[in-house]
Amino acid sequence: MRPVIELNEVTKSYPGGVHALRSVDLTVDEGELIAIVGPSGSGKSTMLNLIGTLDRPTSGTVRIDGHDVAALSDRQLSALRARRIGFVFQSFHLAPGRDAVTNVADGLLYAGLPQRERERHAEKALVRVGLGDRLKHRPHQLSGGERQRVAVARAVAGDPAVLLADEPTGNLDSASGAGVMDLLRELNTSGTTVLVITHDHEIAGSLPRQVPMLDGQVV
Amino acid sequence: MATGLRPARLRPSDLLRLGGYGLRSRPLRAVLSALGIAIGIAAMVSVVGISASGQAALDARLAALGTNMLTVTPGQTMFGDEATLPDEALSMIERIGPVTSATATGTVTGTPVYRTDRIPPGETGGLAVTAAQLDLLDTVNARLAGGSWLNAATARYPAVVLGAAAARRLGEVPAVYIDGRTYSVIGILEEVPLAPELDTAVLIGWDAAKSYLSFDGHATRVYTRAIESHVEAVRGVLAATANPQNPDEVDVSNPSDALIAQRAAARTFNALLLGLGAVALLVGGIGVANTMVISVLERRAEIGLRRSLGATRGQIRTQFVSESLLLSLLGGAGGVLGGGVVTFVYAGTQQWPAVVPPWAVAGGLAATLLIGAVAGLFPAIRAARLAPTEALAAA
Numbered sequence: 234m235r236p237v238i239e240l241n242e243v244t245k246s247y248p249g250g251v252h253a254l255r256s257v258d259l260t261v262d263e264g265e266l267i268a269i270v271g272p273s274g275s276g277k278s279t280m281l282n283l284i285g286t287l288d289r290p291t292s293g294t295v296r297i298d299g300h301d302v303a304a305l306s307d308r309q310l311s312a313l314r315a316r317r318i319g320f321v322f323q324s325f326h327l328a329p330g331r332d333a334v335t336n337v338a339d340g341l342l343y344a345g346l347p348q349r350e351r352e353r354h355a356e357k358a359l360v361r362v363g364l365g366d367r368l369k370h371r372p373h374q375l376s377g378g379e380r381q382r383v384a385v386a387r388a389v390a391g392d393p394a395v396l397l398a399d400e401p402t403g404n405l406d407s408a409s410g411a412g413v414m415d416l417l418r419e420l421n422t423s424g425t426t427v428l429v430i431t432h433d434h435e436i437a438g439s440l441p442r443q444v445p446m447l448d449g450q451v452v
Numbered sequence: 453m454a455t456g457l458r459p460a461r462l463r464p465s466d467l468l469r470l471g472g473y474g475l476r477s478r479p480l481r482a483v484l485s486a487l488g489i490a491i492g493i494a495a496m497v498s499v500v501g502i503s504a505s506g507q508a509a510l511d512a513r514l515a516a517l518g519t520n521m522l523t524v525t526p527g528q529t530m531f532g533d534e535a536t537l538p539d540e541a542l543s544m545i546e547r548i549g550p551v552t553s554a555t556a557t558g559t560v561t562g563t564p565v566y567r568t569d570r571i572p573p574g575e576t577g578g579l580a581v582t583a584a585q586l587d588l589l590d591t592v593n594a595r596l597a598g599g600s601w602l603n604a605a606t607a608r609y610p611a612v613v614l615g616a617a618a619a620r621r622l623g624e625v626p627a628v629y630i631d632g633r634t635y636s637v638i639g640i641l642e643e644v645p646l647a648p649e650l651d652t653a654v655l656i657g658w659d660a661a662k663s664y665l666s667f668d669g670h671a672t673r674v675y676t677r678a679i680e681s682h683v684e685a686v687r688g689v690l691a692a693t694a695n696p697q698n699p700d701e702v703d704v705s706n707p708s709d710a711l712i713a714q715r716a717a718a719r720t721f722n723a724l725l726l727g728l729g730a731v732a733l734l735v736g737g738i739g740v741a742n743t744m745v746i747s748v749l750e751r752r753a754e755i756g757l758r759r760s761l762g763a764t765r766g767q768i769r770t771q772f773v774s775e776s777l778l779l780s781l782l783g784g785a786g787g788v789l790g791g792g793v794v795t796f797v798y799a800g801t802q803q804w805p806a807v808v809p810p811w812a813v814a815g816g817l818a819a820t821l822l823i824g825a826v827a828g829l830f831p832a833i834r835a836a837r838l839a840p841t842e843a844l845a846a847a
C-alpha cells in the first residue's frame with residue numbers, strides 16, 4: 234500500500250504561544266478508514282486542515298498524494314484540493330435556496346467540468362448517497378441527515394482520493410449520524426481514503442483505525 | 453509531478469452564473485443598490501438625449517428655413533444718432549454676385565394702428581406700420597395664413613397685410629385705422645421664424661405708404677438670400693456695399709445665428725445637469741461598493757467552502773468582481789432604458805424627433821462597467837485574501 238498522507242514532525246503554532254500541534258507524525262495508506270479522536274482543543278481540526286491543505290504547518294513536512302505541500306503554490310494547492318480532496322463539515326455548508334443537484338454540481342466547478350457534466354456527476358453522486366428521490370429539494374426541504382448526505386455527495390462527486398470529515402455527525406441525531414457513517418464506510422469500501430473526526434466513542438470504535446490526540450500530539 | 457497541478461479555468465458562462473449567484477440570493481438589496489447607478493445613468497442619458505433631440509429639431513428647422521439669409525439694418529453714426537441706409541443700398545446689394553434675392557422694408561414712424569376709430573390712442577401699441585416690397589415673402593420665406601399678399605394694384609391702395617402677432621392683437625377685423633384713415637385687411641401672415649419683426653408688423657405697399665402716411669422712402673431693413681456656400685463672403689462685403697461712404701454705420705446679421713445661440717445657452721444648462729448626473733453616478737458607485745463589502749463579510753463561509761472545493765484566490769476575486777460588474781451593469785441598463793424613455797416622452801411633448809445618441813448609450817454602459825470594476829475590486833481582493841480556515845470558521 235502506498236501512503237497517501239504523510240505528516241513528519243508537523244507543528245502548528247498560533248501567535249500568542251498557542252501550540253495547536255506539536256511534532257505530529259502520521260502516515261495514512263491508500264484505502265484506510267480512520268477515526269481521529271480526542272478532547273476538545275486537542276488539535277484535531279488543526280491537523281485535518283493541514284491534511285486538507287487549507288493551511289500550512291509552522292514546521293515539519295506534509296505530503297498529500299505524493300506532493301510536498303510546502304513546495305506547492307497556492308494555485309497548485311487549490312488544484313490539488315479540487316481534484317484529490319473532498320471535505321465534509323459539521324455545519325454542511327450548503328447554499329440555501331439552491332436544490333441538491335445544484336449544490337453538488339457547484340462543487341465540481343473548480344475541477345473544470347462543463348455545466349452539463351457537472352450536473353450528470355452530481356445526480357450520480359446523489360443517487361450514490363441514497364438521495365435519488367431528493368434531487369430537486371432545497372436544503373430547507375431536507376432533514377439534517379439528508380443535508381449532510383448532500384454535502385457528502387458534493388465531496389465525493391469529483392471522485393477524490395481522500396475524504397476529510399470534521400465531525401460530520403456532530404449536528405445529527407444518532408440515527409441519521411449512523412446513516413452518514415454507513416455512507417462513509419461504503420465510500421471507503423469502493424477505494425476512497427476516509428478520515429473522520431468524531432467525539433462519538435461508539436462510532437470511533439467501529440472504525441478499523443483510531444488516531445487518538447491529546448494536547449496537540451498523536452498519542 | 454507538481455507541474456501537473458494546474459487549476460481549471462472558469463468558463464464565461466460559469467463566471468456569469470457565479471456573479472449572478474449573490475444577486476439572486478438577495479434580489480431586493482441588488483435592486484436597491486443598482487438604483488443609484490440607474491438614476492445617475494438615466495439622468496445623463498436623458499440630458500444628452502433631450503439635448504440631441506432638440507438639436508435634431510433645430511437642425512430640421514434650420515434646414516427648412518435656410519441659414520443663407522442675411523439682414524442689413526442701419527446702425528448708429530459716429531455721434532450716436534440713428535443712421536440711415538442710402539437710397540441705392542438695395543440696388544447695390546442686388547448686384548453682389550452670389551446674392552439670389554434682396555428686398556427692403558421701411559418702418560413708418562409715428563403712426564399708431566387702431567381696431568376702430570373709437571378706441572382711444574395707446575391701446576394697441578407695439579405694432580409697427582411697415583412699408584414692404586412685393587418680393588418680401590419669397591425672400592424671408594413667409595407664408596400666408598389667410599387672404600392674399602399685396603400685388604401691384606393693392607400696393608398703391610390703403611390695404612394692409614397683418615403679421616401673425618399683429619393679427620392676434622387686433623383680432624378678426626376687416627379693416628384697421630391708421631392716422632384717421634381706413635385700411636382694409638387683405639391678408640394675414642404665418643409666423644416668420646427668421647424675421648420675427650414681421651410678426652408685429654402691419655405691412656403696407658411701398659407706394660401707398662408714401663402717398664398716405666408720408667413715408668420717407670428710406671429702407672430700414674434689407675433682407676437678402678445668398679448662395680449657401682458664399683454666405684460668409686457676402687456677409688463680409690454687405691456693409692461696404694450698402695453704404696460705401698460709412699460702412700461702420702451698417703449692421704449685418706444672420707437671423708439663424710439667434711436660433712443657434714439659443715441652443716448654446718441650453719448647452720450650459722445641460723452641462724450643469726450632466727454634472728448632477730455624474731454626482732448621482734458616484735453616489736451609486738459608492739452604494740455598489742458598500743453592497744459588495746457587506747456581501748463579502750456575510751459570505752465568508754461560502755468563500756471558505758469554495759476554497760476547500762478548490763477555488764484559487766484569483767477565482768474568488770473574479771467571482772466578486774463579476775458580481776459587482778453585473779450589479780452595476782444592471783443599474784446601467786436600467787438607467788439607459790429610463791433615460792431613453794424620458795427622452796422619448798419629453799421629445800414627444802416638444803414635437804421633436806427623439807434622438808438617443810449611440811455614443812451616450814455606449815458611454816453610459818462603459819462608465820457603469822468602470823464603476824462596477826472599481827467598486828468591486830477592493831472587496832473582491834479582501835475576499836480572496838481570506839485564509840480558508842478562517843473563512844470556514846466564520847459560519
Ligand SMILES: Nc1ncnc2c1ncn2[C@@H]1O[C@H](COP(=O)(O)OP(=O)(O)OP(=O)(O)O)[C@@H](O)[C@H]1O
Nearest residue numbers: 247248251252253272273274275276277278279280
Ligand atoms: N486561528 C487560531 N488562532 C489561535 N489559536 C487557534 C486557532 N485555531 C485553533 N486554535 C487553537 O488551537 C488549539 C486546537 O484547536 P482545534 O480546533 O484543532 O481543536 P479540536 O481538537 O478540533 O477541538 P474541537 O473538538 O473542540 O473541535 C485550540 O487550543 C485552539 O484554541
Ligand SMILES: [Mg+2]
Nearest residue numbers: 277278279399
Ligand atoms: Mg474541531
